[in-house]
Amino acid sequence: MKKNTLIAASMAAVISLSPVFTTNAFADVNTDIQQKDAKLNDLKSKKADLQADLSSLVSKLDSAQAKSKELQASFNKSAEQLKKLNADIAAINTRIKEREAVLKERARSMQVNSNSNVYLDVVLSADNFGDLVDRVSAVNTIVDSDKAILDEQQKDEDALKSKSASVKKEQAKQQKAIASYEEQQNKIEAQKAEKEAVVAQLAAQQATTEQEKSTLIAQRDREAAAAAARAAAAKEATTVQPVAATETASSSNSSSDSSSASSSSSDSKSESNTNTSSSSNNTGSSNIAAPTGSGYDAMISAAYAQLGKPYSLGATGPGSFDCSGFTSYAFRAAGISLPRTSGAQYAASTKISSSQAKPGDLVFFSYGSGIAHVGIYIGGGKMINAQNNGVSIDSLSSSFWAQSLVGFGRVANF
Template sequence: MNKKFINLALVAALGFSTYIAPITAFASTDEDIKASTEKLVDLENKEETAESQLSTITATIADNEKKAESLVADMQETQTSMKVLEEQITNLKSAIEKREAKLEEQARSVQVDGDSRNFVDFLLNAESISDVLGRVGVVSQIVSANQSLVEAQAADQDAVVAKQNETEEKVEEQTLLAAKLEASKTDLEQQKLEKEAVVASIAAEKSVVENEKEKFLAVKAAAEKGAEELALVKTTATSNSSASVETVSTKTTVASEVTAKPAATEKAVETKKATTSNGSWTTIKNAAYGVTGTPYLYGGTSTSGFDCSGFTMYAFSAAGINLPRTAGAQYAASTKVSQSEAQPGDLVFFNQTGSIDHVGIYLGNNQFIGSQSSSGVAVTTISQAYWAQYLVGFGRIN
């Protein structure tokens, strides 16, 4: 009886001392789980707010895309109007040339420069009264016809000037439309990146906290299992209690190992800086001139059509240099140089709408090659009246 009592006391003492560790582990792990849960609740609240913001951004992007579609339609209408105006100017010039030929022909037979003596001689040579009357009618018709031709000639010349002015206004309008599209595209790209950044940030943070919580729950489960086994040892009080305690210690060790956190690994990302060396500039120039005449196309980055920044991307990519997608981003990525320091191969930037909205490749001697909405890929003079008023400066890709 005494021996049995001693065994029970020994087992109870061992079981109680070993049981303390899981109880302590429970308290610590429960605090960790509670903290992780609170973090998740906080992240869920942030996620709800972010989703609301993302909805607003998405709506803004959709609205900007509709505006872009409308601007493209306006550009197409402008281009059609330009073609019609060019045909009208050609027809007017042709009509003027025909009238000038007719006036010259009549001038050779009867002078119409205001010297009335030729008409008087013509009348005096009449052989009879009826002949005089006939000749008076002829003179009247000649003067009237010539006067109509002169008036029509003057009117058409005025019309040609007006049509030319109208054409130039249309060209400028089209160029400004293209600039608005470029600025709109920059906004869209920025909002898209911001949206992706918000989504990725929340997802990454939630993933980390959820993984931590799962680890804490695993530790707690292992500790609870160990506690259950210790409780079983206490109630059985058999002679093999030592072995049972050893088994429980092993379980506790396993539980402790579960709490070990794996070391984080980081992967370095290297960025390669490109330079416009002499060899690079030759390659860029050949690529640029190789697509001369390619039509302007909003959003275009291939030989089927380019917008301004798509063209510069294409030319520089031939030399292995990756430029950002928009004119504004290319301006931000370049090292600014003065016009006196500018060299062939530098970028030249313009601001027509309140922000950087056009870019071309500087050729030297105040010339640049770019994709203009009015001409497609072509060489243009910076000092031209239109571009001179919008010049911002020059940038070098280092």
Template sequence: MYTVQPLQAEAATSKEMTQKKIKIDKKIKKLNKEIKDLKEKLQEKTKEYKVTQKSLKKVNESITETEKRIASRSEIIDDRLKAYQNHDSAVSPYIEAVLGSDSLTDLVSRAVSVKTIIDADQTLLSEQEDDKQKLADQKAELEETKAKLQKQFQQMQEEENALETKKAENKVKSLQLKKQIASKKEEERIAKELKEKEKEAQKLLELQNTQFISNEGNAGNGSNGGSPSDGDQSAPNVSGSQIAIEAIAEASNYLGTSYVWGGSNPSTGFDCSGLTQWAFKKAGYSLPRTAAQQYLATKKIDRSSAKAGDLVFFSYGSGVAHVGIYLGDNKMLDSQNNGVVVETLDWWNQYLVGFGRVSGVN
């Protein structure tokens, strides 16, 4: 594991130290550009997601039509079987119909009719099997597309975490040089800030390198598979501390708002941590910006102790990459692929890291 190391204070002149700081600040600027580029990529992915959602809607409509055809044919086939089973004679009704002819012409006519009925029955059965296979293929395609979309969002969230960690490390180095260049009064102020930033950068780095989910999945939490639900866009009715109620009420104002990568206020839209930060700010509490920083800033509590207004955190493998506001009753309010929604933790349990309580809440 990499650890942020203090810079050596052996530079002969402040000019040399300033040059070092300029180089580090350039790295920070480059990282900011990479983060900006990543946000632009997500915007493109969001457009692709919307197009895919339309395609998924058409597939769902097609599945509904296929299911209707299968159900309709099933009734016809069941009626045919019941009619055949209720026939008193031991002889097939088709053979009996042919044998009961009055003349050669009648015999031929009946034989042709029986063949037509038999061919129709066979066609009906063939169409039924074809539609059942089509239905299975459509459902498989639907699940595969959903899984692919979710994986793309997960990878981008992890990439953002890695970039933010590198950015935090370089900010520490820049502050270390600034400390050496500044006056004594400025040095004391920066020393305090530096200590806090070093601690935060180290914790973020350790968190980013922490593996929360094994290759076999988070077996302890269980998983229903699939992808996050569309959720509920109605405001939740919860009880709890006044601060928790205010934070949840504020977040509920934006139910149905589209997910925006990096969004942290109503004018731009929200990502997961932007929504929680905004909601608690309106309730009078300050939270850090990212899901990983919010995880470090909260007191960890057991699931059985979690109350409405606590935060719930998730990881897709390494680091904490998603956060929501717990509502109690196995539900949370969060901003995810489908926008700001209220949803159950059923699907999310496979990625669950744990619950955290904001100081002074609950």
């Protein structure tokens, strides 16, 4: 009887202490869950701010592209105007040369006939003095008219040349403006890429934190269930079979420990499988084959096939191109993938000196700050590129390109 009383007292003590231990454990887990919630809210807030920044950058990018296309349209209009002016100048020059030939022939004829015979024939063949005056006046009028026409044509030619120079000057300004907007596009896309990378990192952190929170919630639920089971077993032992309560509690604890061990084993096995899967994925990723293609011939053939196609900011072909869209398109024919912008292509290339440059290397330009243009070097101091006049072959020694040249980069060993 004394023994039973002692056991009952012990069980009562256990029951009275269990809520304290359980409450403390739950409090710790709940604190951890609250910390995870706070971290999740912070991550979501940062992601929302970055998404707003990205939307702003996309808007700026659209604006830059629209302005560049507007400038390109003006540039194309100026080109047509310049083409017409050049045709008019050529026509005037032809007429001047033809008239000069006629005048030279008249002068030669007059010289052959002792300069004055032509006029004498006109004067001596007059019927009367009035007719003579008319004939002399007519001859002088013809000579004066020829000279006036030549002077007028020369003035027209000078005016057209002046207008042509003005149009060329305006084209140069438009070309620099277009280049500036392309440079701005590169900077915006670089900022956009950086923010997208941060968003991806935050998303990964958010996923990890949510998983950790789920694990804590599951742990809290398991501990709550185990505590409830222990409390029920202890209560039943004290009220029904006081003597067997110790065995029951021991059995319950043993079962709980066994269950915990089983769970731990299962978790360990799951983690092992996860690690194995991760290792397998990493191995698979490292075995991805590099791009293959037909080499330089395929790339340069694709590039030359685009000659004459129009320029359009942000275009990647095949109907129109911007500079980096064109280089990406050409290298893709050789199975080589290039980054989208000229700045990114510069960053991805191996820098080489001009003496090391060979056909198939990239050539880069800047108009003030940052890489703003890229072309494909074809040897002989020339490149093929997409610029304001469309896809064309340009000399690197021309004043415009020479002053903007940054250097050469290699992305493939053809």
